[in-house]
Amino acid sequence: MSDTSNINENSYNLTPILYDIRGFFILTFAYRNTLSSQVRFFAENLKGHHLECAIGTGTFTEICMKHARKKQPHQAFSLVGVDYSKALMGGAKRKLKGAELAIEDLRNMSYEDETFDTANLPNGYHTIADIDKAMYEIVRVLKTGGQLYMNVLLYPGTGLMNKISTKVNDYGQSIGILNRPYSREEILESLPKYGLRIDDERTIQNCIFIKTTKL
Numbered sequence: 001m002s003d004t005s006n007i008n009e010n011s012y013n014l015t016p017i018l019y020d021i022r023g024f025f026i027l028t029f030a031y032r033n034t035l036s037s038q039v040r041f042f043a044e045n046l047k048g049h050h051l052e053c054a055i056g057t058g059t060f061t062e063i064c065m066k067h068a069r070k071k072q073p074h075q076a077f078s079l080v081g082v083d084y085s086k087a088l089m090g091g092a093k094r095k096l097k098g099a100e101l102a103i104e105d106l107r108n109m110s111y112e113d114e115t116f117d118t119a120n121l122p123n124g125y126h127t128i129a130d131i132d133k134a135m136y137e138i139v140r141v142l143k144t145g146g147q148l149y150m151n152v153l154l155y156p157g158t159g160l161m162n163k164i165s166t167k168v169n170d171y172g173q174s175i176g177i178l179n180r181p182y183s184r185e186e187i188l189e190s191l192p193k194y195g196l197r198i199d200d201e202r203t204i205q206n207c208i209f210i211k212t213t214k215l
């Protein structure tokens with residue numbers, strides 16, 4: 001699969017509820033992840049002044065916030081959520097009343113350098129065209145020593161389930177909601193160039209989950 005150029009903020013012009021249903025389908029058949037494994041991973045990094053990148057409809061973040069408040073009640077956080085899709089942000093605004101939400105393109109954000117203590121990029125890396133720009137921007141607005149948690153869709157392996165994953169990925173690329181999957185090696189090799197140290201990485205089915213720190 002090659003990079004596609006049909007990705008833009010209008011790729012997501014769908015009502016938030018339909019978007020969430022489609023997202024659950026993609027999570028199950030392309031990523032082959034469970035919602036709970038993703039929530040446990042990303043909720044852990046909700047601390048301090050937190051940037052939630054590519055927040056979409058806010059449904060996933062809302063679940064992570066509830067999980068964090070229950071499991072880590074002493075770990076305070078204030079959340080800023082950004083996305084470039086106005087259609088999806090409408091859903092996030094209705095759900096996440098206490099959060100600061102903004103329409104921002106991750107490749108060119110309006111925040112000062114070193115603004116955030118932590119950042120998450122859930123299910124977003126592989127959907128972003130020109131990921132290099134977005135990663136340099138996310139690292140720019142993160143404080144030195146701040147942690148960025150992210151996951152990335154990997155090329156499916158072999159077997160029947162992965163044939164289905166490949167079809168779902170092809171569909172995602174055709175409608176502009178998937179840029180492309182990556183290999184584990186290219187992701188791990190690329191992160192140091194943005195100034196990130198890899199603290200932990202693990203692969204669950206077709207997704208790699210990575211904890212990093214800004215050096």
Ligand SMILES: C[S@@+](CC[C@H](N)C(=O)[O-])C[C@H]1O[C@@H](n2cnc3c(N)ncnc32)[C@H](O)[C@@H]1O
Pocket residue numbers: 009012023053054055056057060061082083084085088104105106107121122123124127128129134
């Ligand atoms: C698969 S969704 C993930 C949404 C949410 N994080 C979740 O896990 O359900 C990918 C999101 O990335 C956003 N996105 C893609 N490219 C972007 C960019 N350059 N700037 C801001 N948001 C972007 C899309 O609008 C979409 O909401």
